[in-house]
Amino acid sequence: MSVTAATAWRALAARLPGADSRLEARLILEAVGADAVARPDDRLSALQRRRCDELAARRVARQPLSHVLGFRGFWTLDVEVTADVLTPRPETEHVVEALLAAPAPETARVLDLGTGSGAILCALLSERPRWTGVGVDASDAALNVARRNAMTAGVADRAEFRLGDWDEGLDERFDLIACNPPYIPTADIAGLEPEVRDHEPRAALDGGVDGLDVYRRLAPRLPHLLAPAGSAAFEVGMGQADTVAGLFAERLPEAAIGIRMDLAGAPRVVTVNQH
Numbered sequence: 282m283s284v285t286a287a288t289a290w291r292a293l294a295a296r297l298p299g300a301d302s303r304l305e306a307r308l309i310l311e312a313v314g315a316d317a318v319a320r321p322d323d324r325l326s327a328l329q330r331r332r333c334d335e336l337a338a339r340r341v342a343r344q345p346l347s348h349v350l351g352f353r354g355f356w357t358l359d360v361e362v363t364a365d366v367l368t369p370r371p372e373t374e375h376v377v378e379a380l381l382a383a384p385a386p387e388t389a390r391v392l393d394l395g396t397g398s399g400a401i402l403c404a405l406l407s408e409r410p411r412w413t414g415v416g417v418d419a420s421d422a423a424l425n426v427a428r429r430n431a432m433t434a435g436v437a438d439r440a441e442f443r444l445g446d447w448d449e450g451l452d453e454r455f456d457l458i459a460c461n462p463p464y465i466p467t468a469d470i471a472g473l474e475p476e477v478r479d480h481e482p483r484a485a486l487d488g489g490v491d492g493l494d495v496y497r498r499l500a501p502r503l504p505h506l507l508a509p510a511g512s513a514a515f516e517v518g519m520g521q522a523d524t525v526a527g528l529f530a531e532r533l534p535e536a537a538i539g540i541r542m543d544l545a546g547a548p549r550v551v552t553v554n555q556h
């Protein structure tokens with residue numbers, strides 16, 4: 282049977298779950314080399330149709346689109362995503378924005394705690410050719426993905442990825458610190474969408490009873506990790522910003538603590554500025 286890209290788009294969109302099914306169907310078509318917008322009348326080959334079907338079946342089974350396609354757009358980069366890393370989210374771009382806006386030396390040293398896919402560190406280094414950085418994660422498998430992402434982003438010679446338990450063993454101070462820790466309260470995980478609950482690494486989600494375990498652990502470490510005029514940006518979950526800002530203010534009474542909103546107007550990033 283012969284099918285045009287436009288017909289395939291409509292059929293796929295009707296089959297896929299979720300509110301973004303039209304966009305997702307278009308991206309799946311692109312992944313098999315068809316463009317339903319620029320070349321709607323092109324006919325799909327048998328191979329393209331079969332490949333489309335395979336990808337759509339995985340999405341219908343509630344695998345995240347990033348796993349089906351193997352990547353997710355983040356900042357200006359296409360970031361490789363596997364089941365070993367959290368899919369980078371648009372709201373995490375506010376962490377990147379906050380640190381690019383912070384005063385920093387030309388040759389700033391950057392620390393990305395819980396680097397996962399390496400998305401934050403790669404985005405920062407791609408914007409500032411003289412910055413160098415370290416990404417830490419407790420998952421070796423995630424670090425392998427991060428290293429590949431650094432190669433693709435052209436920053437591998439300035440990014441080092443280390444296996445570690447948060448800041449354990451780090452004996453350096455950093456001009457900029459990024460951290461998007463697991464912050465979902467343990468009891469909430471069962472109620473998440475299947476794409477997240479069943480396919481994203483538990484260690485990337487579970488923030489303990491109230492979701493705040495990692496902030497509590499890192500707050501007393503910040504004075505030792507930040508350079509004298511350094512800045513940090515931590516992503517936070519719903520309803521956590523004020524508590525996290527309070528934890529940091531207690532440990533860094535001289536620092537300016539700020540809260541940045543995401544595009545939906547929700548408090549999303551807590552910033553610490555030592556100036």
Ligand SMILES: C[S@@+](CC[C@H](N)C(=O)[O-])C[C@H]1O[C@@H](n2cnc3c(N)ncnc32)[C@H](O)[C@@H]1O
Nearest residue numbers: 367369395396397418419446447461462463485
């Ligand atoms: C929410 S994900 C963030 C990933 C990535 N930075 C991003 O923003 O897309 C949290 C990351 O923290 C890592 N992690 C969990 N426990 C850790 C630990 N004890 N030490 C270091 N990293 C840890 C997880 O493996 C995961 O990659």
